[in-house]
Amino acid sequence: MPESQIYIPYRKGFSFKIRYLNPNWGVLHICSGNNIALQVNIRSHENTLALNSLINGAWGTQEEPAGFPFDVNQEIFLSVGAGADGFYLSAGIVGSVVIFTYKYAYRLPETQGLYLIYTNYANLEDCTILPHDSELIGQSIQSESETSNKLSLTDNVESEPAYLEFSDINSYKFYEVNVDRVEIITRYGRIGTSGQTSRQTYATPEKARIAACKKLNEKLQKGYVPAIIGNRPPRPPRSLDIAQFIRLTWKPIVTDGDSSLLSSKFSGLPWLRKDEPWPNCPICGRLMQLFFQLNMNELPEPVRFEFGSGLLQMFYCCNWGCEGEVESAVVSYGRTADLNKNLLIRLVQPNGEASTAPIPLALSDYFPAKTIVDWQQLEDYPDAPDEIVANIYGWEEVNNEEKQDEIVERLGFYDLEDYCEHRLTYEGDKLAGYPLWVQGMEYSGCPICHEPMRQVFQLASEDNLPYMFGDVGIGHVLQCRTHKEQFAFIWACS
Ligand SMILES: [Zn+2]
Ligand SMILES: [Zn+2]
Structure with missing residues (x-):
């Protein structure tokens, strides 16, 4: 069922007409902001309409005009006109005259001028927007009782901006x-x-x-x-250009199925040394799932050897009871970083003979393999101003809220919410880039040098892997820039 929408610019003085095929049931909404000024619920199988409105979260009393004389398989038109005091509905069989009319008095306060209309069952491409004194609405008004003449759409109609x-x-x-x-x-x-x-x-x-x-x-x-005039305050003048903080990130482009032992992949068969056992969980000892393997030779040129050489592999224990096994990082930047322990992240050099063993049968719910065949380059923005604070003032200032507010203002946003609403941090699986921290920044420091680790890979819930980190959480594989064998994995959900 297509869902379409169309915009009617005026509260009053406009009407529209929709052609319905097989209107067995369905809902048409005329909306203004979060309010539904009119819901038209067509129930041809009961020869009725149900009309209602949702204003500030509360439904009104449902009106059910009797005698909606159409059958399920009739092709009908419905027109709705916005008059001085209510919506004028009229309907008929396509190609024929209006045989049903009804007026629904407005419940919505006259504050928002713009209406959008959508439906999940009618073909709105057939929707025609008509001026208020069109023939169609004229018919609908004429067929109303005489008292309705003074409510004619042609009277008292003022356009609202x-x-x-x-x-x-x-x-x-x-x-x-x-x-x-x-x-x-x-x-x-x-x-x-x-x-x-x-x-x-x-x-x-x-x-x-x-x-x-x-x-x-x-x-x-x-x-x-x-929108409503004045709801958004003006933005301050910009003295710091966010473009200078853009980082490149790469979204993996995948095809279904595994390929060679050396390919970059999600799930599938990892390269293991001959006679090397399948990696076990360091917490529970059970077998782990390969989350991904990246062949560093195949990474996009700007980061080809940035994270080391060989294969970067991440195995993760998906067995029940292991997910909450965390250990606080020795040093954290932002919130205290909780490092997950039910995993193995390593760089391996695929030299010598490889194991020929298949995926262990005990891993009965092994995820379907996806081969990474290409990388799509994107521009990534810091998800919060603390990344910029770290960049300008140093990492010791990341929790300084005054500095964060100052950065938000210098970037030309009126507040932190304005910044967060508009920043473009890619939320899916990605290589490098900025972490999208669901609960705020939590970089761990390297256990050796204590310097903040940087993101190698971001894993989102149910993107390429059919796995959910808590409630749609996002995970981050971090690595020390200097000590490239030092990895950490952190995930958070809202
Ligand atoms: Zn485990
Ligand atoms: Zn280090």
Whole structure:
């Protein structure tokens, strides 16, 4: 079932029409922010509609207009118009006249001008947005009782401005469209400023409305979202460019199945020395699962020998009872790093004869193998400003909240939440890059030199491995830059 959505720019004065095929059941939502201004629940098999709205998390009283005279296999149209005091619904069989009408009084306070509509059962590509005094709505109004004439959509209709915002790590802008009869007034600029205004005139009010709707939908496709003026404070001027802290990271590109003993892979058969037993868990002694093997010769050029040579292997004990076996790091940067002990991470040099033993039968739930055939390079951003604090002021300052706030402001964000909402730290399995710390930074220091270890590999729950670290946690393989045989593994979940 396709789920689509379309945006109607005005609370009042607009209507739309949808064609339904086999509307056995289904739900149409007209939303404004987190509110559902109108839910239309079609129940053709019961010849009824159920109408309701969800305002500030609370459903209202359901209205069930009787006599919705359509059968399950009829192709019908439904039009909804936003009038001065309520939604006007009308329906009929495609190609025929309106035979059902109903008015649903507004429950939503008139604060948010923009509505989006979506459905999981109708083909919204057939959705037509009509000006308010279209023939269709005209029919629906005419077929209402005489008292409804004073509620006609053509009376008391005022357009409300539609206001959208776009914010990411670099941009912070708004776009507002207002229609005043035949004129469209567009205002745009940085959030918190009054921006620039432009005006365009059209031949008729209908043409102006349709053009405004088109402009808004173009912006929405570019990632703008409906917003309320003033909800986001202005951002401070930027004096520190976050681009200088971008690190490269690589997402593994995989194919199903194992390949050679020397290939980079998730699960599958690792390279083991001839006669070497399959690695056992240092905690429980049971057999471990190969999580990944990386052939350092096959890594992307910028990090080909950054983490050592040969094969980097990580075996992990997935047996029940071992997951919580941790030991606090001797030195931590950020939170106290809890190092997992139910594993083996090592660099091996695949020289000499390899073992020919298959995967032990005792590992009955062994994960399906995936071969890493390529790496997709991405730009990675620090997930929190403490990485930047460490970079600028040194690692001893990572827990200094004043310094973190200062960095957030210098980067041009209005607060930490603004930063975190927009930072782009890749959350899946990846090589190098910045760790996405679910519970905040927790780098362990090298047991030999105490220097902070850096990320070699990030393992996300259920990305390439069908394994869950707690509740959708993320794990990090860390290594000392100097003592490349020193590894640590830390995971956290929310
Ligand atoms: Zn174990
Ligand atoms: Zn070290």
